[in-house]
Structure formats: structure tokens, C-alpha cells
């Protein structure tokens with residue numbers, strides 16, 4: 001099975017989706033550890049409940065972004081994961097870090113990239129009058145939310161949509177497309193070549209996947 005380390009900062013519902021699918025036998029991954037930059041993250045409890053090793057590494061205890069990323073890298077590499085999964089990990093990563101995990105680190109971002117990089121994506125999409133919003137899984141590169149897209153899923157924005165209601169819709173899509181992307185990686189079907197995400201050697205993202 002494919003060894004992974006999952007990085008979180010919060011609730012960890014995407015982590016839970018990965019745990020659930022691997023317990024159901026749909027996903028052949030071995031989650032070696034879950035690491036949070038916030039000790040209070042509920043996702044750490046989800047990991048403990050699933051008998052997964054947990055670590056809290058508080059970024060505020062470090063002098064610089066570089067020092068934090070270096071410590072994080074050392075911790076992750078103790079587990080020798082084939083894949084690093086960012087699942088609601090709310091820290092900007094240094095170039096050294098992203099280069100180290102190039103082609104073996106995925107992120108999920110709550111927008112239809114390249115639209116709405118960064119924070120508060122749901123509110124920004126509503127404010128801009130979008131009729132559609134969604135979520136993207138992508139390989140991580142040094143530029144924020146700019147790596148090659150693996151999978152996207154979209155939801156309609158209704159006329160009475162709020163950021164909360166939209167976040168709920170998007171979350172339920174996240175819990176489908178992230179485990180599927182990880183599954184592709186675990187099977188050796190998903191690769192990054194010359195900065196481009198490929199599935200079975202063919203360019204991603206696919207469109208019209210249901």
C-alpha cells in the first residue's frame with residue numbers, strides 16, 4: 001500500500017474521508033502520521049480515533065517560515081511517505097519545502113482554480129456574482145495554489161447562497177474528489193511530468209467526470 005502523511009490545520013473532514021475510504025477497502029493507503037500546525041485541530045482527534053500517529057508542530061514556536069518548514073520536513077521524512085497530502089493545511093510553504101516534495105505532494109483548494117487562489121474563496125465567488133464555484137485538487141508547486149490541476153468538481157451558486165451554504169456543498173465534493181485523486185496516485189496512475197499532472201500518461205484535468 002501507499003504510505004502517506006497528511007497535514008492539517010483544522011476540522012479534518014477531508015482526512016476523515018481518506019480514513020473512511022481506506023477502512024472500507026476502497027483506497028489502499030497507509031496513513032503513517034497526521035501533522036497539524038495547530039494543537040487544537042479537531043483532525044488530530046480524528047487521527048487518534050483511527051490509531052494514527054499525530055504530531056502538533058506549532059509554527060509560532062519557530063523564528064522563521066524557513067525554520068518551521070525545515071522542522072516539518074524532518075518530521076515528515078521520518079515516515080518516508082510516498083505522498084504528502086495537504087488537507088486544509090493553512091500555511092504558505094517555502095520553495096525549499098515544495099521542491100523537496102515535488103511530484104509527491106497534493107493539495108485541495110476550495111475554488112475552481114485558477115480562479116480564487118488564497119482565502120475566503122466562497123464569499124469572494126458569491127460577491128463576484130459567479131453562478132458556479134467548486135474545488136480543485138492539484139500538485140503543489142512553489143507558487144501558491146498554482147500547481148497543475150488533477151481534478152475539479154463544481155457546484156451551482158443559488159440566488160440565496162451564503163458562504164456557509166456554499167462551503168457545505170463544496171465540502172461534500174471535496175470528500176469525493178480528494179480520495180479519488182489519492183487513489184490514482186496510490187495506484188501509480190497519477191504523475192507529475194514537466195510540471196503537468198498526468199493520468200495514465202494523459203494530460204489532466206479530465207472534464208465531465210461524474
Ligand code: GAR
Pocket residue numbers: 008009010011012013014015043087088089090108109110118171174
Ligand atoms: C477545505 O475546504 C479545503 O479545501 C480548505 O480547507 C478546508 C479544510 O477542511 N483548504 C484551503 O483553503 C487551502 N488553502 P477540513 O479540515 O474539514 O478537511
